[in-house]
Amino acid sequence: MTAVTAGRGGRSLVDLVFRARELSIVAALVLLVAVTTGVNGNFLSGQGVKDIFLNASILVLLAVGQSFVIITKNIDLSVGSVVGLVAFTVGDFLAADHGRGIVFAVILGVAIGAVCGLANGLLVSFGRVPALVVTLGTLYVIQGLDHFIAHGRQINAVDLPPALLSMGNGGVLGIPYLPLIAVLVMVAAGYYLRSYASGRDFYAIGSSPEAARLAGLPVRRRVMTAYLLSGGLAGLAGVLWLARFGTVVADAAGGWELQVVSAVVVGGVAITGGVGSVYGAALGALLLTTITSALVVLKVDPFWQQAITGALLLLAISVDRLLALRVARILRRRNARHGS
Amino acid sequence: MTEPPGGDAPPVLALRGVSKAFGAVQALRDVSLELFAGEAHALAGENGAGKSTLVKTLTGVYRPDTGQLLLDGEPVEFHSPADAQNAGVAVIYQEPTMFPDLSVAENIFIGRQPRAALRRIDRGAMHGRAAELFKRLGVALDPEQPARGLSIADQQLVEIAKALSRDARVLIMDEPTAALSGAEVTRLFNVVKALREQGCAVLFISHRLDEIFELCQRVTTLRDGTWIASEPVAGMTHDDLIRRMVGRDLDALYPKLDTVPGEVALKVHRLTREGVFTDVSFEVRRGEIVALAGLVGAGRSEVARAIFGVDRWDAGSVEVNGRGLPAASPTAAMSAGLALVPEDRRQQGLVMEQSIERNIGLTGLKNLRRGPVISRAAERDRARDWAIRLQLKFNRLSDAVNVLSGGNQQKVVLGKWLSTRPGVLIIDEPTRGIDVGTKAEVHRLLSELAADGLAVLMISSDLPEVLGMADRVLVMQEGRLVAEIPRDAATEESVMAAATGRAS
Ligand SMILES: Nc1ncnc2c1ncn2[C@@H]1O[C@H](COP(=O)(O)OP(=O)(O)OP(=O)(O)O)[C@@H](O)[C@H]1O
Ligand SMILES: [Mg+2]
Numbered sequence: 059m060t061a062v063t064a065g066r067g068g069r070s071l072v073d074l075v076f077r078a079r080e081l082s083i084v085a086a087l088v089l090l091v092a093v094t095t096g097v098n099g100n101f102l103s104g105q106g107v108k109d110i111f112l113n114a115s116i117l118v119l120l121a122v123g124q125s126f127v128i129i130t131k132n133i134d135l136s137v138g139s140v141v142g143l144v145a146f147t148v149g150d151f152l153a154a155d156h157g158r159g160i161v162f163a164v165i166l167g168v169a170i171g172a173v174c175g176l177a178n179g180l181l182v183s184f185g186r187v188p189a190l191v192v193t194l195g196t197l198y199v200i201q202g203l204d205h206f207i208a209h210g211r212q213i214n215a216v217d218l219p220p221a222l223l224s225m226g227n228g229g230v231l232g233i234p235y236l237p238l239i240a241v242l243v244m245v246a247a248g249y250y251l252r253s254y255a256s257g258r259d260f261y262a263i264g265s266s267p268e269a270a271r272l273a274g275l276p277v278r279r280r281v282m283t284a285y286l287l288s289g290g291l292a293g294l295a296g297v298l299w300l301a302r303f304g305t306v307v308a309d310a311a312g313g314w315e316l317q318v319v320s321a322v323v324v325g326g327v328a329i330t331g332g333v334g335s336v337y338g339a340a341l342g343a344l345l346l347t348t349i350t351s352a353l354v355v356l357k358v359d360p361f362w363q364q365a366i367t368g369a370l371l372l373l374a375i376s377v378d379r380l381l382a383l384r385v386a387r388i389l390r391r392r393n394a395r396h397g398s
Numbered sequence: 399m400t401e402p403p404g405g406d407a408p409p410v411l412a413l414r415g416v417s418k419a420f421g422a423v424q425a426l427r428d429v430s431l432e433l434f435a436g437e438a439h440a441l442a443g444e445n446g447a448g449k450s451t452l453v454k455t456l457t458g459v460y461r462p463d464t465g466q467l468l469l470d471g472e473p474v475e476f477h478s479p480a481d482a483q484n485a486g487v488a489v490i491y492q493e494p495t496m497f498p499d500l501s502v503a504e505n506i507f508i509g510r511q512p513r514a515a516l517r518r519i520d521r522g523a524m525h526g527r528a529a530e531l532f533k534r535l536g537v538a539l540d541p542e543q544p545a546r547g548l549s550i551a552d553q554q555l556v557e558i559a560k561a562l563s564r565d566a567r568v569l570i571m572d573e574p575t576a577a578l579s580g581a582e583v584t585r586l587f588n589v590v591k592a593l594r595e596q597g598c599a600v601l602f603i604s605h606r607l608d609e610i611f612e613l614c615q616r617v618t619t620l621r622d623g624t625w626i627a628s629e630p631v632a633g634m635t636h637d638d639l640i641r642r643m644v645g646r647d648l649d650a651l652y653p654k655l656d657t658v659p660g661e662v663a664l665k666v667h668r669l670t671r672e673g674v675f676t677d678v679s680f681e682v683r684r685g686e687i688v689a690l691a692g693l694v695g696a697g698r699s700e701v702a703r704a705i706f707g708v709d710r711w712d713a714g715s716v717e718v719n720g721r722g723l724p725a726a727s728p729t730a731a732m733s734a735g736l737a738l739v740p741e742d743r744r745q746q747g748l749v750m751e752q753s754i755e756r757n758i759g760l761t762g763l764k765n766l767r768r769g770p771v772i773s774r775a776a777e778r779d780r781a782r783d784w785a786i787r788l789q790l791k792f793n794r795l796s797d798a799v800n801v802l803s804g805g806n807q808q809k810v811v812l813g814k815w816l817s818t819r820p821g822v823l824i825i826d827e828p829t830r831g832i833d834v835g836t837k838a839e840v841h842r843l844l845s846e847l848a849a850d851g852l853a854v855l856m857i858s859s860d861l862p863e864v865l866g867m868a869d870r871v872l873v874m875q876e877g878r879l880v881a882e883i884p885r886d887a888a889t890e891e892s893v894m895a896a897a898t899g900r901a902s
Contacts, residue, residue, distance in 0.1 A: 253518045255511045262497045262508050269495035272459065274480030275509050332499035385546070387709075 079326035079377075083341045087348060094352040101355045108234060112227075112302055114347035115236035116141075116295045120318040121325065121339040122240075122247050123291035126284040128322055129251075131264040131331025132182060132189035134285060137292040138314035139200035140174045144296025145306045146204055149213035156219045163222065167297035168290045174200055175289015179282035201309050208308030215304025226301030236298055240340070243291065248336045260284060264331025320367055321346050324374040328382075346370075408471030409434050410599045411456065411487065411568045416465035418451055420801065423793050425451040427623045428465070433568060438590065438600040440610040440631065442643050443620035444833040445805030446791035449603050450492050452620070453572050456601070457489045458482035488566030490574045492603075492804045492831070494553040496545045503528035503541035506560045531559040536585045550742050551577040551694040558586060562593075569593060570601040573804065575609060576831045577741075579694045579859035580894065587613055605805070605833050606860065607636050619643055644835050654867055655845045660684030662720075663853035664736075664822045666705060669714035674700045675877040678714070682822065687844060687854040689868035691861070692897045697877040698857045699741045702824045705855075706738040707731045718822060735821030739811060739828065741857075747811040750800040754792055755781035757799050758813045784813035787843065789836050805831045812840065816847070823847070826857045841867055861890055875899050 094101045120137050127134045144167045151166065152158055174196065181192040215223060229235050251257040259280050263270040270277050300306055319329075325342025327334025346367060353363050409432035418426040425448045433439055441449050454460045456467070458476030466473050469485055476482045482489075497505050503524050504511070512527065514520035528541035537555050545556065554577050561569060569590070575583045590613065594600050602614055610617060611631060619626040619642040626642050664682040669675070675697035682688045690698045704711045710726035717723065718734040731738075740747050748757055759777040781795050788809040792802060799810055808831050815823070828844065829837045844867065848854050858864050864871055871888045873881040873896035881896035 255509065255513070255517075255519055258500070258504060258508065258511070258519070262500060262504075265497040265499040266495065269497055272479050272491060272495045273508055274478065274483045276480070332497070388547075 080335075080338050080341055083325065083338070083345050087341075087345055090345075090348055090352055094355055098355050101352065106351065106355070110344075110348055110351050111237045112234060113351070114344045115240035116298055116302070117314075117317060117321055117343040117347055118240040118340045119243055119291050119295040119298070120314070121321045121343040122244050122336045123288035124318050124322045125325075125327050125334065125336045125339040126247070126251075126260060127189075127288045128319075128327050128329060129260045129264045129331060129334060130281050130284050131267060132281060132284065133193060133319065133329075134175075134178060134288045135190070135193040135315045135319075136174060136178060136196040136200055137288060137295075137318055138311045138316075139197050139204065139309065140171050140289060140292035141296040141299055141311035141314060142309040143174070143200050143204040143207075144170050144293045145300040145310050146208050146213060146308055148297055149218065149300045149306050150207070152219055152222060153213060153217035158219070160219070160221050160225060164294065164297050168293040171293020171296060172286055172290040174292070175285040175287070176282070178289065179285030182285065183278040183281040197315065201312065205308045210308075213300070213304075213306040218300070218304055222301050223304055226298065226304070236302065239294075239298070243294075244336050244340045247287075251336065256280070261332050264333075266332075317346060317367070318343075320371045323378075324370055326374075326378070328378055329375070407435065409468065410470060412468040412471075413452070413456065413462075414466050414468060416452075416455055416462040416467075418448075418455060418460055418463050421793070425623050426455070426462075426620075427625075429620065429623070429625045430465075431618050431625075431628070433599040433601055435567070435597045435599050436594055437616060438594050438602055438614040440614040440617040441601060441603045441620065442607075442610065442617055442639060444643055444791075444835055445809070445831075446622075446803040447620040447643070447833075448623040449620060450572055450803060451623075453489065453491070453570055453601070453603070456482070456568075456570060457487055483564070486564075486567035487570065488561040488564040488568070489570040490554075490557045490561045490572060492572040492576075494550070494557055496548070496553055496556070498544070498546035500545060501542050502539055502545050502548075502556055505545050505556055506531065506541075506563050527563065528559065531563055534562070534589055535559060536582075549577075549695070549699070551579075551582070554578060555582065562589065566598065568599045568601070572603045573605070573831055574602075575604055575606065577694070577827070577859070579692070579897075580861060581693055581898065583609065605829075605831060605837070607639055607834065608862075610639070611636075621645060640834055643833070654687075654841075655849045657685040657849050657869070659686045659869070660851060663718065664705075664855065665717040665720075666701075667715045667717070669701065669704060669716065670712050671700065671704055671709065672712045675704075675874070678874075678879050680872055680879065680882070682853045682855050684821075684851045684853050685848055686869045687848050687856055687867055689864040689871045690855060690857045690874060691859075691864050691871055691893050692874035694859065696874040696897070698874050699826050701874070702738060702826055702855070702857060703740075705731070706736060706824060708738070708740075737815045737818055737820035737823050739815045739823070739825040741826040741830075743808055743811040747814070748799050748807060751798055753796045754785065754790070754799055754802070754810055755795045757810050758784055758817060780817060781813070784817050787839070788813055789839060805833055805836070808832055809836065816843065820852070822853045822855070824855045824857075827859065828856060829858075829860065829863060837863075861893060864888070864893065865890065873897050 091102070100106060124134055124137065147170060148163050148167045152163055178193055178196055181187050182189045225235055227234070251260060259275050262275060263277055263280055267277065299311065321343040322339040323329050324345060325334070325338035325340065327339050349366060350363055353360070412432040414430050416426055416429050429452060431452065441452065443449050451460065455462050458479045458481045467476065468474065474485065497508065500508065506528050507524050512520040512523035525541040532539050535555060535558060539552060539555065548556065554574060558574055574586065578586070590600060602610070604610060614631050616628060617631050617639065618628040621643060660683055662681045663684045667679050669678045678701055690701070692698050700709065703709045705716050707723065707726050707728040707730065715722055718736055721734065723734060724730050755778050758781040778795060785792065785795065790809050791806050799807055802810065812828070829840050832840060844854055856867065865888055868888065869885050871883040871893055872879055873883065873893060875897055880899070883892055883896070
């Protein structure tokens with residue numbers, strides 16, 4: 059019976075490792091904020107904090123969608139292009155007639171994103187083309203489409219209905235809408251992934267695609283769903299982007315896909331699939347956004363921002379690898395205690 | 399053909415005239431098989447005979463090229479494993495299909511977790527049901543622990559629990575006992591017998607013929623993908639069955655040569671790894687085969703891994719030919735002339751995507767070098783040589799290892815290590831998953847190598863193999879060495895008594 063207690067130890071160890079990741083991101087955040095505020099007291103001014111949260115919200119939405127995809131051992135590089143396409147087309151649509159409702163705009167944006175996600179999902183799960191190749195392809199195709207539609211034009215805030223702009227910058231009870239939406243989406247996704255059988259399938263598929271197939275899990279359907287969610291959330295993020303910034307040119311969010319993937323991986327979702335949570339991914343997004351803002355406040359060359367993001371990514375991946383090895387060793391050791 | 403045991407009822411599941419080819423390899427050729435409710439049916443055949451392929455056509459992994467599947471006498475097509483599961487077919491595949499990142503309980507119930515209100519997963523019920531299954535199987539596993547890091551035997555037990563949890567009408571087991579020792583097998587058989595009496599149809603594959611005779615009523619034999627016979631087990635002898643499988647009579651299964659032990663080659667002194675094994679001391683002399691017996695989880699493989707330096711030890715010492723080995727250095731162990739054939743060969747012994755010749759060549763790169771480059775021709779020659787000695791069944795030496803049958807993968811690992819000509823060989827389950835004919839060949843090979851002065855430490859859960867091959871039997875129980883039994887005194891009773899702690 060000692061084996062049972064030994065097993066318990068193994069489990070709490072694994073729990074601890076995951077919580078450790080989330081805790082260490084929080085610690086890094088606190089440290090970063092403390093140091094930056096020490097250098098420049100304005101960093102924690104109301105507007106500064108609000109900006110961070112507004113910017114982070116869009117990244118969090120994308121990170122949540124991306125988590126679904128990465129947990130199934132795939133990747134979605136097209137999200138930056140989708141955000142750009144949706145922001146522009148929805149802007150164009152609303153600018154044409156101020157009478158068009160915001161709700162309809164949101165639905166349109168999500169639908170456009172979902173169609174992009176559907177294309178990715180079909181190619182990856184039924185076409186059996188590696189996700190990296192598919193989504194790199196759609197990244198360029200969607201970007202091209204965006205440029206084609208924009209044709210060098212620009213959407214300006216004055217062209218947009220004020221209700222949309224107030225969604226981007228207003229709030230209830232002093233809490234802006236954007237973070238509210240992001241937190242809502244995150245909590246719903248986190249709850250689904252943890253507490254529903256179909257949510258656990260995503261982890262199983264990423265943990266071992268072959269075993270998932272043999273276990274009779276609907277692998278293709280789940281991978282489709284992951285891309286659909288990633289695309290749909292990118293569509294939502296596109297509308298919010300428009301609402302927040304008002305001024306949009308073609309391919310507004312070009313390059314964001316790498317930010318998103320970094321946020322997710324820094325947040326503890328293993329790039330090899332099967333591990334991680336949307337909460338971690340969201341924290342990762344918050345950390346990356348805060349770093350960006352801090353560097354601006356600290357007047358550091360923006361070039362460094364990329365280097366720091368890259369370094370953080372490497373750190374996260376190395377820590378993952380090291381932890382995985384250590385945990386595996388400790389578990390093997392505990393399991394060997396059988397009956398002793 | 400014989401009287402079907404099901405009376406008038408049609409077979410629950412049947413194959414009729416099924417063929418299946420992989421490229422140039424004809425894995426199944428016009429094979430028929432009938433599984434009746436309430437019978438345990440054995441499937442016998444050499445490595446690569448097509449057993450696992452047959453299993454996978456029954457479970458919807460492969461679609462037959464020709465022929466058909468019948469469910470309750472009606473033709474069906476399984477387009478995916480899910481179809482077969484919905485028809486009430488549960489299966490334990492030869493290779494464990496684990497989700498290392500999920501808990502043991504989730505591994506068992508994935509896709510059909512018990513639900514609470516709002517269709518949420520009822521974790522409490524899930525863990526409770528997993529614990530119940532483990533209790534039925536007499537296994538001390540925590541349902542909530544992650545599956546990563548489970549030993550092969552524990553993985554197999556989880557697979558068994560998974561299959562049992564389905565309350566299936568047909569239970570298919572492809573070598574479920576390969577990594578288990580006597581005690582676990584007995585408990586498994588009790589559970590399976592109860593299921594069979596409740597009307598479940600069982601298909602059972604094992605290379606341990608005793609198990610077939612103990613569990614099954616009928617046996618179907620395959621040879622090179624062709625159906626040979628389906629007949630009652632009662633009245634058959636081991637030799638009858640072997641003749642069906644191999645097509646000829648076999649030589650002695652345990653051709654042990656008598657040797658005179660030389661000087662001490664491996665000396666293990668008070669080796670301890672905290673919480674895993676304690677105070678283990680023994681010696682192996684040149685020319686000797688020493689067996690390490692015990693139940694699954696007694697710490698045998700862990701001792702082997704520590705000696706070879708895969709894991710570190712906390713106290714004690716290891717000497718090879720009188721020279722101490724540093725802890726936790728496989729490189730030092732290898733250059734001292736030690737070789738370890740590990741238990742988990744898929745994970746630790748093979749590069750699955752690489753060719754057969756590459757895999758065999760991997761350990762001996764030094765000998766294959768002509769100047770700075772590895773000689774392809776030398777690699778191929780050596781691989782061919784060992785492939786023939788081990789009766790490897792393959793299409794081309796340049797084929798990837800992962801298309802070989804389970805037993806043939808084992809042979810590649812054996813070839814890889816034996817070809818390094820070590821001075822001390824530690825071999826963990828040398829014949830797990832290997833068919834009777836090749837088993838004899840492996841035993842003959844080990845025996846010859848020992849006669850040439852090799853010191854062999856053999857870990858085996860196969861008791862007849864231990865008794866047949868070993869000059870001395872060391873028995874481990876719960877991480878301690880509890881008995882040392884010389885060849886003359888070693889019997890099934892004496893070894894089992896020591897392993898379970900009933901005596902001494
Ligand atoms: N996916 C595959 N691709 C190519 N060849 C295959 C594949 N699967 C099996 N084979 C070949 O088909 C033959 C039958 O293999 P199978 O796995 O059914 O044997 P088996 O009877 O289960 O043997 P064992 O006792 O070793 O498990 C072998 O020659 C094997 O190399
Ligand atoms: Mg097989």
